[in-house]
Amino acid sequence: MHALLHRRPPTAWDNFTSSPLLFLAQRIYAWTQSHPSPILVPAKEKVRVVCISDTHNTHHSQPPLPDGDILIHSGDLTQSGTLRELCDALDWLNSQPHELKIFVAGNHDSSLADPKTREHVMATYPALTYLENSSIELTVRRRTLRVYGSPYTPKHGSWSFQFPRVSPATYSPNAYQRAECKSTKVWSSIPQLADIVITHGPPFSHLDLGRTGCYALLYALWRVRPRLHVFGHIHAARGVEYLRWDQVQRTYEEICARRAGLGGLVRLVWWAVAGKVWAWLWAGDKEDREGLQTILVNAAAVGGMKDDQKRGALVVEI
Numbered sequence: 001m002h003a004l005l006h007r008r009p010p011t012a013w014d015n016f017t018s019s020p021l022l023f024l025a026q027r028i029y030a031w032t033q034s035h036p037s038p039i040l041v042p043a044k045e046k047v048r049v050v051c052i053s054d055t056h057n058t059h060h061s062q063p064p065l066p067d068g069d070i071l072i073h074s075g076d077l078t079q080s081g082t083l084r085e086l087c088d089a090l091d092w093l094n095s096q097p098h099e100l101k102i103f104v105a106g107n108h109d110s111s112l113a114d115p116k117t118r119e120h121v122m123a124t125y126p127a128l129t130y131l132e133n134s135s136i137e138l139t140v141r142r143r144t145l146r147v148y149g150s151p152y153t154p155k156h157g158s159w160s161f162q163f164p165r166v167s168p169a170t171y172s173p174n175a176y177q178r179a180e181c182k183s184t185k186v187w188s189s190i191p192q193l194a195d196i197v198i199t200h201g202p203p204f205s206h207l208d209l210g211r212t213g214c215y216a217l218l219y220a221l222w223r224v225r226p227r228l229h230v231f232g233h234i235h236a237a238r239g240v241e242y243l244r245w246d247q248v249q250r251t252y253e254e255i256c257a258r259r260a261g262l263g264g265l266v267r268l269v270w271w272a273v274a275g276k277v278w279a280w281l282w283a284g285d286k287e288d289r290e291g292l293q294t295i296l297v298n299a300a301a302v303g304g305m306k307d308d309q310k311r312g313a314l315v316v317e318i
């Protein structure tokens with residue numbers, strides 16, 4: 001697990017020698033990310049979301065959190081998962097001025113796997129909302145937002161809140177293998193109309209440092225298409241990405257999952273160029289396209305080979 005989460009980001013040469021096909025697909029897909037669709041919401045109704053994850057006991061040494069309407073911590077508040085570590089992290093989270101504060105556990109936060117600890121947390125910190133395969137509705141700036149949260153990630157080591165990893169090349173939500181059944185059951189609990197999804201780990205092929213994310217989660221996101229998905233877990237993949245749920249994205253994911261080869265790369269080039277031409281032709285269109293995209297945020301706060309970087313939170317508006 002340490003090697004997975006704390007390894008250095010691969011160089012361009014590493015990526016190319018590992019898989020020239022995937023290297024080219026990633027470059028083409030990144031090119032399509034340069035101009036995200038506009039979010040046309042009246043300024044007074046925009047919700048400012050402060051996202052942070054993977055603080056691993058460094059919360060007191062992180063940069064001050066920016067102002068916002070909602071504060072989200074997507075897990076790994078602790079390093080060893082002890083109750084003492086957890087309470088110290090939650091004291092810090094509870095002290096933040098944000099009106100709405102939501103968090104999920106991460107694989108390091110093992111004390112939250114105990115029902116008695118969860119009950120203690122909810123009773124001790126009523127201003128904090130803990131989500132575990134559950135949802136809540138919030139009213140923010142005259143808008144109702146449905147928020148879902150889950151701590152689960154594909155199995156790697158013997159940590160908490162894990163399920164068997166599925167194969168991207170063969171996954172089907174209708175399969176009866178143990179891995180498919182477990183992961184499908186977890187992500188089927190995401191409400192169809194969820195506006196914000198919070199998970200500890202990333203979806204497959206997006207902000208996951210290659211292909212370490214959960215393919216079953218990605219499959220579920222195609223069904224739900226929330227406005228915002230916040231996660232962490234893979235420290236070196238921190239960043240923001242926009243999903244448009246189009247043929248460019250679908251073809252890119254097929255290549256990453258090894259469901260498409262060289263022919264998929266040709267299709268990816270075609271769809272990417274066609275998308276750029278379409279965006280240019282319709283540059284003056286004022287249609288609200290907010291519902292056509294999802295903002296992904298990997299908000300891992302620590303970074304570097306030894307987690308010596310303290311990078312703070314990322315902020316988005318929805």
